Amino acid sequence: MARDVTTDPATLEEAPPPEATDDATAMAARLAEAGRAKRLNERTRMILAYVVLTLFVVIAIGPAFYLISPAFRDSVSLFTYPPEWIPSEPTLDNYRFLFSSTSYVRWAINTLIFAGSTTLLTLATNTMAGYAFARLRFPGRNLLFFVILATLMVPVAAVLAPTYLTVNTIGDWPIIGNWIDIDTYLGLILPSAVSPLGVFMMRQFIETLPDGLYEAARLDGAGEWRIFTKIVLPLIKPALVVLGIFVFMLTWASYLWPLVAATDNEFRVLTVGIASLKGQFVTDWGILAAASLLTIVPVTIVFLFFQKWFVQASMAGALKQ
Amino acid sequence: MAEVILRQLTKHFGSVEAVEDVTLRIPDGEFLVLLGPSGCGKSTILRLIAGLEDATRGEILIDGELINFKDPTKRNVAMVFQNYALYPHMTVYKNVAFPLETARMAREEVAEAVQRAAEMLEIEALLKRLPEQLSGGQRQRVALARAIVRQPLVFLMDEPLSNLDAQLRLQTRLELMGLHERLGITTIYVTHDQVEAMTMGQRIAVMKDGRIQQMGDPTEVYDVPANTFVATFLGAPPMNLISGSLERDNGQVSFRFEGYELAVDPATSVIAPDTLEEAVGEAQLGVRPEHLTLASPDAEGLPGVVRFLEPVGSDLFVSVNVAGHAVQVRMPPDTQVSTGSNVRLAFDPARSHIFGADSQNLRS
Amino acid sequence: MTAVDAPAPEAVPDDWRAPTLSDAEYRWRARRYRFRTVRRAAGFLSPYLIVWGVFLAIPAVWGIFLSFNQGGLIKGDPRVFVGFDNWTRTVSDSELRTAVKNTSIYVLIAIAVVFTLAIFLASLLNHYKKGSNFYKVALYFPLLAPPILGALMWFFMVNFDFGILNLIKRTVIGGDGIRFLGDNPHALLTIVAVEVWRGLGFWVLFYLAGLQSVPEELQAAAKVDGAGKWRRFRRITVPTLRPLLLFALVIAVIFNFQLFDSVQVLTDGGPRLGTATVVWFIHKRLFKFQDTGLAYASSIGLLVVVLVLTALSFWLLGKRRQREA
Ligand SMILES: Nc1ncnc2c1ncn2[C@@H]1O[C@H](COP(=O)(O)OP(=O)(O)O)[C@@H](O)[C@H]1O
Ligand SMILES: [Mg+2]
DSSP: OOOOGGGOHHHHHHSOOTTTTSOHHHHHHHHHHHHHHHHHHHHHHHHHHHHHHHHHHHHHHHHHHTTHHHHTSOGGGGGOSSOOSSOSSOOOHHHHHHHHHSOHHHHHHHHHHHHHHHHHHHHHHHHHHHHHHHHOOOTTHHHHHHHHHHTTTOOTGGGHHHHHHHHHHHHHSTTHHHHSSTTSHHHHHGGGSOOTHHHHHHHHHHHTSOHHHHHHHHHTTOOHHHIIIIIIHHHTHHHHHHHHHHHHHHHHHOOHHHHHHOOSTTTOOHHHHHHHHSOSSOOOHHHHHHHHHHHHHHHHHHHHHSHHHHHHHHHHHHHOO | OOOEEEEEEEEEETTEEEEEEEEEEEOTTOEEEEEOOTTSSHHHHHHHHHTSSOOSEEEEEETTEEOTTSOGGGSOEEEEOTTOOOOTTSOHHHHHHHHHHHTTOOHHHHHHHHHHHHHHHTOGGGTTSOGGGSOHHHHHHHHHHHHHTTOOSEEEEESTTTTSOHHHHHHHHHHHHHHHHHHOOEEEEEESOHHHHHHHOSEEEEEETTEEEEEEOHHHHHHSOSBHHHHHHSTTTTOEEEEEEEEEETTEEEEEETTEEEEOOGGGTSSOGGGTTTOOEEEEEEEOGGGEEEEOTTSSSEEEEEEEEEEOSSOEEEEEEETTEEEEEEEOTTOOOOTTOEEEEEEOGGGOEEEOTTSBBOOO | OOTTTSOOGGGSOGGGGSOSSOHHHHHHHHHHHHTHHHHHHHHHHHHHHHHHIIIIIHHHHHHHHHTTEEOOSSTTSOOEEOTTHHHHHHHHOHHHHHHHHHHHHHHHHHHHHHHHHHHHHHHHHHHOOTTHHHHHHHHHGGGTSOHHHHHHHHHHHTOTTTOHHHHHIIIIIOSOOOOTTTSTTHHHHHHHHHHHHHHHHHHHHHHHHHHHTSOHHHHHHHHHTTOOHHHHIIIIIHHHHHHHHHHHHHHHHHHHTTOOHHHHHHTTTOSTTTTOOHHHHHHHHHHTTSSHHHHHHHHHHHHHHHHHHHHHHHHHHHHHHHHHO
């Protein structure tokens, strides 16, 4: 956009009033015309803006729609040319296959167990730790907090080998090894519940509650645990929901750790399972589309109901830091 | 019900000496007011007694038991906070019941006790509401109900009236006194409002910079202020102070300033007889406005010029310039006087005070 | 209460003033009393500290130790201490070098594209508020699906035979289709496109939040002063976004540097290592059990890079706070 000289306040002041010699009617006409041109210009711009935005929306949600047709037809028919958009013989075969010959249901259940437990565990541990950091004046708390916070960004990949080894080692121990090992639920869940982001968020949030509440409760005879459960938890419900959604979304979408920690089909989760449907050399497109579609539809529905919370949760990850 | 003792109680926040060497004894059932300007350490004393702060030094005893190292949850003191600190997510009923439920009292007993407290504070109609649905005065009552419901040993109140409007403040003041009369719980009441202190306190402890300046019943503190701080902090307008010096001439001690001389009569005990001998040097003369009267220019007294007149209905406050000092005089409202006129200020020397170089009242 | 019930204070002997405890005892009991906060804190912290310690902190430290070893991930392959061998080889290993190069190219292009688009779309949404909620929600949609599923959707889009992109290409431009995942550098660029598609919604919302924090009055004042649109953008919007931009940049680098999921599912590093990335390299070496030592060392390399970047982002954030204060 070129810099419009007349809009510069400095030049505006110095320049004589434009066309001061012209008579008033001519000037009024010119002004009206300029106004109309400007309005038209603005209108085109607005239309352009919405066209661009709509284009991006199509790109954003288009790929999901592109799964619909392959999901309901025989994979072979995909390869006809010219393409047949609406399948002439729609079929549920892909879904039938998915439920009978793959472990899709198992994976879905595993995903719910995995993401649900990780979320609950994270909420519980992080809220308690956040409370301790926000409210309890114990020596060394700043140092400890800093050390924990320093691990905020540690990538899964960077500690993949030692974490794998840790879980594997614990798996060799008596008794506890039956519960925590590669190819166990706890072995999958515990290393996914380590991020200190929630500790940080909860500490910030709990610190905003007025001191008077704790002090009043303490004088009312309430110990820390009672204050935590009866005063703090009810007051931080919104933060719990936001953190819960955030952790759940992150966990169920995770891939790398489940890929190595749950190789056994009994413990495999959806992301790993669906990825395994895409064969190394040949892919059954119909089944892949069916599985993908089936997986995103429920999330989308939940999302549409709770979109405000979702957006807040995703922002929480970045902005709350 | 309990007796509270503070012994050399001291609290430092880093380099801030919030409370310094406070020793006092509050007999069972007394209503003690801690009075002082903002920042003098009043709240800190309450918080130390409650256990919300740990003392730097000194002991706190309730009924003879040392409670310094007892958790606040077990001290059985109740506190009414300035902003009430009601639990925002609980109904009024739940708020009041909280301390009892914490103590694992049976449900019916809780209901009964809450009912009793609610009746006493006339909040029965509010029990189902949330704190955000209450007015300031109602919140105040709920906070009080929560404090009295479990019959604490000691009642601590930190400026509980300061968030109320003037009308309500007056009413609540009376109710608080009535409550104390009925329950007889030892109460420590913090305020920076001298009217509250004078009207409510059985005794007043006047504080400044973390230290107790004077302790006594309201008339005592008002009539015989221990030092210039107490003298000027209490009373509106405050006591007039005139700087001068104490001089000794042939065994006669007199206060002098700007050519005016006031002989100190040993019989009035304005200066304690046993210290009369060495009381020489810089000093201040203090007289309350109500103890001064305007006299004609040729009468006895301090010479001055009338500067301002402030009629307040019940009284007429006259500001008189006495050798550069603005001296306030309280006169009956119908006094005939005009600004600019020369007057003399007469007073009864026995009702005046002389403060030594260290600002202490020389009266014994 | 009258003086009859309660004895006047003066009448009470002064012995109540004497302290009960000796100095030493007082200090000792005070210390023990203060220690109760440690016990309570331990109670509240231990659940998290145990999980964090066992499954993050200890592994992170163990990883440093591992980087001087070779093997040990599976039973038949014993762990051998190899000293600095892994580290010297990280410099010369051609596969790792390719992975670092690919990752860097990917990070540069992806961030440049996604940030430009995001700021552009955010300013549009900031200006044209009508229906902006619909657009925000729709743009956010790709983030709902796990990265794996997002990648799989694009697997359909870029298919050589029936992918819509190739259908369009064939009809509009003519000729044969493009092997989006089968040729270089197409494959890496396709990965960039997939990741940009997935992240765009987030960054649009991020910058929109930033733009909306620009005080309305400032904009209005500038408008009254007659400042043009571009001028307003440069003088007001950019300066307010700048600290946010730097911070976002660091965060984006950290996350994009860990590119793995879509690579693994779409190309598995191919063709001919054209989409090999650092994390893909680590995973492959570790779990195909070939030269694990090199993977151990590069894990620590990745850790160090990320930690340095994190420190940088905190520093930037601190500066932003200072500026706001
Ligand atoms: N937690 C604290 N940290 C540091 N200084 C404090 C703290 N609490 C109070 N103070 C300081 O101690 C002094 C006394 O405070 P306070 O007892 O609240 O006074 P008051 O209630 O009489 O207004 C003040 O100077 C205040 O700044
Ligand atoms: Mg106070």
